[in-house]
Amino acid sequence: MGGFWIVKRDICATVFSQRETVERHFLLTVRVPAHFGNALPGQFVMVRLKGGAAPFLSRPFSIYSVSSRGNDTCLEIFYQVVGEGTDIFSKLAEGDLLSIRGPLGKGFDIPPACKTVVLVAGGIGVAPLSFLAQRCREEMGDVELICYLGAGTAESLAGLERLEKICTAVKISTDDGSRGYRGLVTGLFEKDMDRYAGDTVRIYSCGPRAMLKSLQWLLKDNPAVCQVSLEERMACGFGACLGCAVRIRSNGGGFVRVCTEGPIFDIRDVEFSG
Amino acid sequence: MKVQTGVDIGGLTLKNPVMTSSGTFGYGEEYADYLDINRLGAIVVKGLSLKPKEGNPPPRIMETASGMLNAVGLQNVGVEAFIEKKLPYLRTIDPAVVVNIFGNSVEEYGRIAEILNDANGVDALEVNISCPNVKEGGVAFGSDPLLAGEVTRAVKSASRLPVIVKLTPNVTDITEIARSVEIAGADAVSLINTLTGMSIDIEKRIPHLKNITGGLSGPAIKPVALRMVWETVKAVSIPVIGVGGIMSASDALEFLIAGARAIQIGTAHFIDPSAAAHVVDGIEEYLSEHGLEDIRDLIGTLRT
Structure with missing residues (x-):
């Protein structure tokens, strides 16, 4: 069994701060053990209130960033309130205790020879992509980082400020045209x-299912590699409950677990319709 | 005080009464990094069929008040791949290995039991006649006393191992099914499997689960499970294994006091992957604090 299993136990984390950045989108910062510093962009954590009865199941969140602040390691989670669980989380304040499992799942694959990184983010799908952009900027110096960021309105553009600091260019779309291109981010x-076709280009995306499906269609004749981060309801986050199934096309098709075989997938391998 | 926690379940000897429940603990290896697996009395693996099964389309789970609905649909690698790929790990660990099986027909149950006779490292079978989420392997066998008996007889006559039959609560009288499988030769019964339920998205007016209905588990079902275990203990003379919403040692102790010879922990593992180890610790502490040297002095001691 060895002694390594201890690091994988659920840890107790203290809320450092929380604020609402744009309407119904919250940036939660928690103090975590130092091993979270090894988290990869694309990985996620399972979160629940320490000792709390509701929500009953932990909720999966992509990691938005991990950083050192003095002697502490801080984990950022950026999420949108979409249901009862996230509504309860939105009331968390400094000093509250959370139970956190992770980092879980596979991270994005970033080839060192990559010269252009293209991000296509829909709504809160920006969270794992922003972490990816940050890591690329840190480790790949002058890599060209282009982000396509979509939201409903100018007021609901989540994560924009940080991306503008990291990216070479941020291109904005809003459904109502209140800022940038009017329409969907895929448009x-x-x-x-x-422009994005060579071997040195990588495309990464996260957002609503319909958006990813339409991106898959757009890329059908484009040879650029594109990885997506998928979301699915899950109970455990480490491959036991089989709740988070997604149908893939490779290996003869069938279901794989978003938490374990993902949450990062090649966009061409995902069967969005089934 | 050193306490004796070993129990015997119809020929299956466990060092303590804490088992994992099928479908919540994978094939064991998924949990290897999350708890000291050797603390457990037994591991019941994900239900196996003759051929691999891909399960139901998502969404497969939904949280509900104090519990969750699932309609995973018995996704599994199939009995052959289990023996080849999953059993080698299970042979290296200490807990007893109970293999949960289900089939499309009475004959298929017998066939799987036969295949497992040759598999080194399997200590008992748990026969699933109670999954609410699939037509086969499921509740059709578990809700008819005659069919439940037939499946039990087929597995018993094919197998060299102790046979536990897992019962569904989605019946009028669970004790009638329990008596039927006892007469058919079951060595023990485990109960309850999940309660059939559903949940609706009122904005989209669609079910939260693609399968429409699913099995309810978690603390929400514990009082129902406890009542059914208590009734079944009185109705049969084979050991009863208590399952349903156990989150803590005190939950487990309720089942033991009601007469369960052992207990299974399921959904709690998703909340805390080391839940079963905590329950083992808590049971030992309770026995010690109450001056009980042997767990058998506690089982079935409910005062009414």
Whole structure:
């Protein structure tokens, strides 16, 4: 059994701060043990209130960032209130205790030879992509980072401020045209798409299912590698409950677990319709 | 005080009464990094069928008040791949290995039991006649006393191992099914499997689960499970294993006092992967604090 299993036990983390950045989108910062510093962009954590009865199941969240602040390691989670669980989390304040499991799942694959990183983010799907952009900027110096960021309105553009500091360019779309391109982020991406085709280009995306499905269709004749981060309801986060199934096309098809075989997948391997 | 926690379940000897419940503990290896697995009395693996099964389309789970609904649909690697790929790990650990099985027909149950006779490292079978989420392997066998008996007889005559039959609560009288499988030769019964339930998204007016209905588990079902275990203990003379919403040692102790010879922990593992180890500790502490040297002095001591 060895002694390593201890690091995988659920840890107790203290809320450092929480604030609402744009409407119904919260940035939660928690103090975590130092081993969280090894987290990879694309990995996620399972979170629940320490000792709390509700929500009953932990909720999965992509990691938004991990950083050192003095002697502490801080984990950031950026989420949107979408249901009872996230509504309860939105009331967390400094000093509250959480039970956290992770980092879990596989991270994005970033080839060192990559020269252009293209991010296509829909709504709160920005969270894992922002962490990826940050890591690329830290480790790959002058890599070209282009982000396509979509939201409903100018007021609901989540994560913009940070991306503008990291990225070479941030291209914005809003459903109502109140800022940037009017329409879906995939429509904005489509206009530039032919630029992104070489071996040194990587595309990464996260957002609503319909958006990822439409991106998959757009890329059908484009050879660029594209990885997506998928979301699915899950109970355990480490492969036991089989709740988070997604149908893939490779290996003869069938279901795999978002938590363990993912949450990062090649966009061409995902069967979005089933 | 050193306490004796060993129990005997119809020929299956456990060092303590804490088992994991099928479908919540994978094939054991998923948990290897999350708890000291050797603390457990037994591991019951994910239900196995003759051929691999891909399960139901998502969404498969939904949280509900104090519990969750699932309609995983018995996704599993199949009995052959289990023996080849999953059993080698289970042979290296200390807990007893109980293999949960289900089939499309009475004959298929017998066939799987036969295949497992040759598999080194399996200590008992648990026969699933109670999954609410699939047509086969499921509740059709478990809700009819005659069919439940037939499946039990087929497995018993094919197997060299102790046979536990897992019962569904989705019946009028669970004790009638329990008596039927006892007469058919079951060595023990485990109960309850999940209660059939559903949940609706009122904005989209669609079910939260693709399968529409699913099995309810978690603390929400514990009082129902406890009542059914208590009734069944009085109705049969084979050992009863208590299952349903156990989150802590005190929950487990309720079942033991009601007469369960052992207990299974399921959904609690998703909340805390080391839940079963905590329950083992808590039971030992309770026995010690109450001056009980042997767990058998506690089982079935409910005062009414």
